[in-house]
Amino acid sequence: NAGVTQTPKFQVLKTGQSMTLQCAQDMNHEYMSWYRQDPGMGLRLIHYSVGAGITDQGEVPNGYNVSRSTTEDFPLRLLSAAPSQTSVYFCATYPPSSHEQYFGPGTRLTVT
């Protein structure tokens, strides 16, 4: 089992460009989340999903879109990249019966 996978691992974008960060899990977990991690800020929740077809906003959703068409995949879309979105992005999953979150390896995004 691969667990939680994220692609790409690194990405450089120019201001105004759009892109999709991919997240996939083979653990059959209902809950999936996207976080960003910035120095001195801790992990902050962007969007989350409690199941296919159901998504909701977290603490810092502006500038990001998500969708969840399958249990396995939860892509994060940057609509028009800004330098403030330079960060490390983590996808995480966990089953409702447990609070133990499983994180992916992260995507390091730089917006110039």
Place this chain on the structure above:
Amino acid sequence: SQKIEQNSEALNIQEGKTATLTCNYTNYSPAYLQWYRQDPGRGPVFLLLIRENEKEKRKERLKVTFDTTLKQSLFHITASQPADSATYLCALGDSGGYQKVTFGTGTKLQVIP
């Protein structure tokens, strides 16, 4: 607003000693508290969870205490090893359908051989 404080300064400790990390919080009544380990360039890895009605939890060389009166958790690593060197994150969770988790900024632990 909710606030979680972890010592932002790195903690250096001699191999074999017990490392103690602190997590303090304010304006929050969490249903549970978690500790994660994060190595450079990697995602956090879950270590332990302790619920609001529990005082102490152990797992191998790890021990977590949770004092809801003091609004504080202590995380202990006994007989520390250089391989324990990492950043340790505290996270507080809500009750409810989707339990939103709020993370602290983490404390970097360096175990010196």
